[in-house]
Amino acid sequence: MSDIVHAGDAPKPVGHYPHARRVGGLLFLSGIGPRDPASNAIVGNVHDAEGHLISYDIDAQCRAVFANVRAVLKASGARWEDLVDVTVYLTDMAHDFKAYNRVWTEYFPDPAAAPCRTTLGITALPTPIAIELKCIAHLPEAR
Structure with missing residues (x-):
C-alpha cells in the first residue's frame, strides 16, 4: 500500500502523476524541475519576442529545483535531511555541471551528511x- 502526496506549495506536475508517493518508510519524489509554483513559469529562462528560448540561468534553475524539492518534502512530512538519494538530469553537462555542483555544496556543505547523488547528462x-x-x-x- 502507498500514499500519494500532492504538494500545494510546489508547481503542478507536467503530467498525470503525483508529486510523491510514500511506500513504507520511503518517499519517492517524481521528477521535479525549476518551475515557479505561483506562475508555472520556468525560472531562469529568457525568450525572444517570438517566444523561443534564447538562454537560461542554471544557477537560478538549480535553486528553484531545490526549493521545489523542499516543498514536496514538507508536504510529505519529510525534511531536507531525510533525502537519501538524488538523481540529477542536466541537459548540458559540460556547461552546467560546475555551477550545479557549486549550488549543491551550498545546500549540502557536509559530504558525510549529503544524500547519495548520481548526475546524468541527457539530450x-x-x-x-x-x-x-x-x-x-x-x-x-x-x-
Whole structure:
C-alpha cells in the first residue's frame, strides 16, 4: 500500500502523476524541475519576442529545483535531511555541471551528511528546462 502526496506549495506536475508517493518508510519524489509554483513559469529562462528560448540561468534553475524539492518534502512530512538519494538530469553537462555542483555544496556543505547523488547528462527533458531532480527520502517513524 502507498500514499500519494500532492504538494500545494510546489508547481503542478507536467503530467498525470503525483508529486510523491510514500511506500513504507520511503518517499519517492517524481521528477521535479525549476518551475515557479505561483506562475508555472520556468525560472531562469529568457525568450525572444517570438517566444523561443534564447538562454537560461542554471544557477537560478538549480535553486528553484531545490526549493521545489523542499516543498514536496514538507508536504510529505519529510525534511531536507531525510533525502537519501538524488538523481540529477542536466541537459548540458559540460556547461552546467560546475555551477550545479557549486549550488549543491551550498545546500549540502557536509559530504558525510549529503544524500547519495548520481548526475546524468541527457539530450532533453519534456519541457525546456536544464535540470530535473529525482529524489528518494527516508521517513522516520516519529519526530
